[in-house]
Amino acid sequence: MKYKFLALFFLGTLLSCGDDNGTETKEELLSEINYLASNDVISNPERGFMHHWAVESEGTPLNIVSLNSLKNENVTIINRIYYLDLFKDKDLSAEQLNLITSDFEKLRTAGIKCILRFAYNSNQDESDAPLSIVERHLDQLKPIVTDNADVIAFVQAGFIGSWGEWYYTTNNLTSSENKKAVLEKLLEVFPKEIKIQVRTPQYKQEFSGNSTPMDAIVGYGTSDVARIGFHNDCFLASADDYGTYQNITEDKNYISKEALYVPTGGETCPPSGVPTSSCETAANEMSLLKWTYLNLDYYGPVLTVWKNSGCFESFQKKLGYRLILKSASLKSETAGNSNFELNVTLDNVGYAPVYNKKNTFLVFKSVSDGTLYKKPLKIDIREVIPNVNYKLNESVNLSGIPEGQYKLYLKIEDSNSTISNKPEFSIQLANRNTWDADKGMNDLLHTLTIN
Template sequence: MSRTLCFALLVIMGCQSTPQEITVTYQESAEDFPNPERGFYHPTNALASKFEPLSEGVLKGYRSPTRKGKAEYDVVSTLIYRDFVLDNFTTQPLSEDFLTQIKTDFSTARTAGVKLIPRFTYIVKTKKGNCPDVSICPPYGDAPKNIVLGHIAQLKPVLHENADVIAFVQMGFIGIWGENYYTDYFGDASNNNHQKKLLDANWQDRIDVLKALLDATPPELMVQVRTPQIKQRQVYGIQAPVTSEPLTENEAFNGTDKARIGFHNDCFISSPDDYGTFDDYGNSATPRKSETATLRKYFAADSRFVVVGGETCSDDYSPENDCGPAGHAEQEMKDMHYTYLNTSYNNDVNNDWVTGGCMESIKRNLGYRFVLKTGVYPSAVSDSLKVKLSLENVGYASPVNARPVELILRNVDDKSVHTFTFRTDIRKWYSGNVALIGSFSVSTIPAGSYELLLNFPDAHSALAKRAEYSIRLSNHEVWEAETGFNKLNFRIKVK
């Protein structure tokens, strides 16, 4: 009996010859489809002074192609950026009513099958005046440190109760838009202040806020900061040089602050230094200065192991922020391991990716994108089942949050399911080839014919059986939408 005929009979009715290893080859798909915790996000604001809750219907609709604002492109999305603007609470504790409204938003996200990227801010409006920066003048309207720390303490139980529908948390709190720059209380490094840098006391106050937020955020989740130097100063102290060492693979994903701090660049490729993203903001004894080359190198190395996202903010840096060959937008996303971007801002930049021909690639490859290449399986087993899978992550980054990787055996006749968990950390499935090998005891499984499937469920039990929260492989004819399983299109006999 030929190998080809044996495989055909195996799939249809079971091959009766001596068990052998069969290699199955899979076809890659170019389809853009929703996957959890990656891709373009939809931005939303919730002002405490005029709270507008999230809509379940609208959130569910984002999983289908949707166009926002001035965008000339559609996106499918599982991520919602939620800016909770605490404008009513700059001098007082958060009210129970407002905390309840936040909880309701998380509940709505859970029902809709999406996850939130929360940021807490105090002011999202600027005002013009007689100041050096003209269009952004003080006082800015954020809150002092004692108020911020009190709010973080109030938010801690809310964040922990809703860890399952939080993708990652942005630092926020300090300054306009929560971007840690134009601030009344934490050191104004802008042209509006003669200081034009951050003093030691300013850094200590910022570190205290970040430490409090890391403590308030569920330990399995990452917190993103606006600039790489914020992480360096939190990890190594307020005197830390910009040459401080980035995260290493041995240090990654171990739950320490160093392993949990990622980045949100809200001026992606907007200028040579991304509007101060790669500046050294100094301290009491040193001046502010540009350190673009050094901090970009740090960012690129560190970001391999932490979440990176953000938004574009200015098209003045065209063609550098365009598609290749004139620009380097895609290469920047690869080098800096981008997991997500804002679909609504700045569309003057993003629309250039449409006309330049790289938008479809960006939509597919933000974050992870797993392509199954081959699988090697036995035709029949009695005691031990060994499978060898070859995959490739063609995306810009690995998954940010831990989740199980499961082999599913589903009985062809009675549809009973048996689950085996691979010994692997999906967060270490970096861009490039991935080998997944598992050996499992099947001695207790009833004899019969079984389909093989691969499952990447959410790590939280409340979402583990929700297909919307499971990872889909980028292959033709593998996705099972009703279960969230990926079919390996192979059957084995358990004797």
């Protein structure tokens, strides 16, 4: 009896020491994975080169064939500008409103988003509309943009002056009071998730009464200040981009910090003779100012310089975000109904972060029958900022997932339920042999056995 007691004692001691001191068990074996970065041009939502497609009042709607052809150019966004020249003194017509609604439906079908702008003319010698008409038109547009917010990437403030560029007004809309009124109305009408871009940093500073860049607490929120970004329609045209900047160094530093949270984009225009559009200069400016999109249709000679100099493809890759998997440390086996520790390192080698909220999931795909189990993650993908390693460390509860073998995937999908299951609106990570185009998810190249 004495020897039986001692044997049980030693066995209990051995088991206890193994648990308390972290003795490696089969369940704790880890796979260390190093991922290979892709060198491909990758189409991802809300970023990259865009096409500028304007339409006159009650004009021709978007064409689904033309929208589908954009995939061949790695284009996922268009700058859709509606000229409202027929309505400078009256309500928008049913035909005009139907045109806009129809366009949104086609965008959704094609897997494309738009950068939206409204204006009253495309010639500096023509008039715009008075403030009362602008506000009335925005009231008319509210239900349409609310219902179709899922396919609106960003909004350029528009409405004021020729081309909606907040200049050449004939109705005194560029006064501080009227600019503020138009911007307030835009912020009121468009859903809080949508960001509004103004033409210069000074316009935002005048509106907010503050020239200090916002921090993350404000920037990731939905206050008015957190929603105002920038579009520059004379990028690289002169030292101050034709008046875009007042104090060049200070203004650029301001935008650089703001653009951690709000988008910067636009187009080039004819340079003033200063050689500002070289590959090196353009790359440095895009990196500093965190450019997320750029017009593919204007200004042609600048784009030609980039193509002839061999940097155009680099800009295709790096405009906006370019997220990559760097490494992972993952268990190979675990118990059912336990927690699985997800330890992944991400990087962003693009010029800018993601600006619109996304929903991110760890997806378990059954090796035996292909069934998918999605587990939501807490990560805010907007926080994966350029050139800073991001540690994605989360504990994922496995309840509801049966025993078996599972391939693991990371799915970063649109936050709007209307398009969340469309792979065109999910984010593809820039790695080799990881993208599942049918499901819109990224293979972590790891198989987990749940016992």
